[in-house]
Amino acid sequence: MSEPVLNIKNLTVSFPDHLVLNDLSAQLNQGDFLSVVGQNGVGKTTLVRVILHELTPQHGKIEYRPVFKRMKIGYVPQFRNIDEEYPLSIRDFIGLNLHDSHMPWLSKKERQKLDKIIEQTNLESIQNTPLGEASGGEKQKAYLAQALINNPDLLILDESTASLDNVRKFELLDLVKEFNEQQGVTVLFITHDIELAQKYAHDYLLMRHGSYLSGPISEFKESDLEEAEHA
Amino acid sequence: MLSFAFMRHAYIAGTMIAVISGIIGVYVIGRNMSFLSHMLSEIGFSGASFGIFMSWPPLNGMLLFTIVSSVLIGQMSSKSSRREASISAISSLFLGSGILFLSLANKNASDATSILFGSMIGISQSEVDQILWLSIAVLVIIFIVYRDLRFDSFDHVGAQVKGVNTQAISIIFLVILALSVSVAAQIVGSLLIFVLLTLPASSAKHFTRTVSGMMVFSIGAALLGVWLGLYLGYVTNWPVSFFIAMIECVIYFGALTWNRIKNG
Numbered sequence: 200m201s202e203p204v205l206n207i208k209n210l211t212v213s214f215p216d217h218l219v220l221n222d223l224s225a226q227l228n229q230g231d232f233l234s235v236v237g238q239n240g241v242g243k244t245t246l247v248r249v250i251l252h253e254l255t256p257q258h259g260k261i262e263y264r265p266v267f268k269r270m271k272i273g274y275v276p277q278f279r280n281i282d283e284e285y286p287l288s289i290r291d292f293i294g295l296n297l298h299d300s301h302m303p304w305l306s307k308k309e310r311q312k313l314d315k316i317i318e319q320t321n322l323e324s325i326q327n328t329p330l331g332e333a334s335g336g337e338k339q340k341a342y343l344a345q346a347l348i349n350n351p352d353l354l355i356l357d358e359s360t361a362s363l364d365n366v367r368k369f370e371l372l373d374l375v376k377e378f379n380e381q382q383g384v385t386v387l388f389i390t391h392d393i394e395l396a397q398k399y400a401h402d403y404l405l406m407r408h409g410s411y412l413s414g415p416i417s418e419f420k421e422s423d424l425e426e427a428e429h430a
Numbered sequence: 431m432l433s434f435a436f437m438r439h440a441y442i443a444g445t446m447i448a449v450i451s452g453i454i455g456v457y458v459i460g461r462n463m464s465f466l467s468h469m470l471s472e473i474g475f476s477g478a479s480f481g482i483f484m485s486w487p488p489l490n491g492m493l494l495f496t497i498v499s500s501v502l503i504g505q506m507s508s509k510s511s512r513r514e515a516s517i518s519a520i521s522s523l524f525l526g527s528g529i530l531f532l533s534l535a536n537k538n539a540s541d542a543t544s545i546l547f548g549s550m551i552g553i554s555q556s557e558v559d560q561i562l563w564l565s566i567a568v569l570v571i572i573f574i575v576y577r578d579l580r581f582d583s584f585d586h587v588g589a590q591v592k593g594v595n596t597q598a599i600s601i602i603f604l605v606i607l608a609l610s611v612s613v614a615a616q617i618v619g620s621l622l623i624f625v626l627l628t629l630p631a632s633s634a635k636h637f638t639r640t641v642s643g644m645m646v647f648s649i650g651a652a653l654l655g656v657w658l659g660l661y662l663g664y665v666t667n668w669p670v671s672f673f674i675a676m677i678e679c680v681i682y683f684g685a686l687t688w689n690r691i692k693n694g
Contacts, residue, residue, distance in 0.1 A: 251590075251591060252593075253590070269593055272591060273591075274587075274588075274591040276587060279585070279587050279588075280586065280587065284635075286459070286460075286635035286639065286644065287584055287639060287640065287641065288639035288640065290640075291639060291640040291641060292584070292585065295580060295581045295584055295585050295588060295589075296581065296585075296588055296592060297577075298577055298592070301574075301576070301577060302576075303573070303576045303577075303642065304642065327639060329639055345585075345588060346588075346591075
């Protein structure tokens with residue numbers, strides 16, 4: 200059986216005016232591809248913020264593996280503060296996440312890592328393009344490459360495909376699937392897009408206001424989602 | 431020209447100032463903090479006036495005010511510290527205070543002019559030494575935090591996820607920005623800080639696509655402005671800061687034109 204990467208235990212988060220997460224428990228094992236689905240306001244982003252240590256839950260906890268060091272997390276959000284004036288090239292942007300050395304310049308090992316991830320994410324031909332001038336799909340690929348450059352224990356895709364057309368969505372998730380299957384990267388995929396979840400994820404976690412359903416994605420029932428939407 | 435001690439002092443101090451302004455400017459652009467550096471320069475004016483009022487060297491007063499205020503700004507959220515209206519209000523308050531301190535110190539307009547527009551030619555050996563040590567301190571701090579500062583400046587979201595202590599980096603950056611503003615004000619004056627702290631780096635982003643490339647270009651543009659400005663100031667007896675401002679503006683508008691031509 201695969202090693203657990205993330206163990207979410209009885210997580211409760213509330214804000215002054217309402218309860219967002221209510222006794223949520225879930226587990227992610229090494230190599231899992233879990234899709235978190237649910238309508239707006241059910242706490243998907245709150246869950247991500249707790250995992251990223253940006254929020255402290257009132258009750259419950261998250262156990263991370265490996266426990267002896269800070270877990271390496273790659274995070275790909277829907278939007279980032281990158282406007283068309285952003286000066287760095289795609290290559291330099293991806294390289295921002297390299298910290299194997301403290302020197303201002305990249306070491307040989309770091310340059311090799313950078314070359315490898317650029318090749319794996321099919322960004323070679325546009326690596327010197329200014330990120331600000333790249334298309335939405337190219338930007339998301341660059342964010343993905345930056346998130347993956349240090350071989351993270353967990354990759355979080357937070358609505359990363361929401362602003363892309365169908366072709367770019369599949370292109371991005373095909374890449375993620377490759378890393379998941381070939382390198383065992385554990386994926387937490389937050390999405391509204393059930394079709395994408397069914398095509399790529401192994402398991403699902405359906406979040407509703409205060410209650411949760413989970414299981415293999417093959418057992419996901421559209422009626423559960425509709426029920427949640429009408430709840 | 432270099433047989434005169436005052437010109438040698440000017441060139442040594444100017445070179446150090448150009449190097450640190452060129453480097454810090456890249457982070458100012460990356461963090462979108464041009465407006466904040468402007469506010470620090472006005473706080474610097476107030477500090478220098480306070481120094482004169484207290485019979486201290488103006489640079490010491492400037493350092494005191496800019497460093498304390500940068501730490502206070504660092505406590506604010508990055509969103510609120512970039513809020514232009516509050517920055518304008520604080521700038522006005524400090525400019526007004528600066529005028530009050532000068533008035534209380536019974537100093538005349540020439541003191542205000544030298545703080546506002548710089549007095550490069552009058553720099554003494556001890557001031558050169560102070561500028562040199564402050565510049566070395568800035569360079570050492572940047573070297574220590576280089577990667578985290580670069581990450582946070584050009585991708586705040588990524589740096590947070592990576593576990594970079596972005597709040598600490600923000601305060602460290604504001605302190606070295608305060609040091610740089612105080613040092614750079616010695617040559618171009620507090621009103622023209624923009625000229626060395628943001629124009630070279632703003633020009634650089636049109637020619638290069640890496641942080642290190644931007645730094646090299648930015649240092650080069652700042653050095654060109656300072657060296658040529660000092661020379662032209664020497665031969666014409668016109669203010670050095672006028673020439674530096676002109677040269678940096680020519681480079682900046684040249685970069686904009688180049689960018690427009692390149693993009694059709």
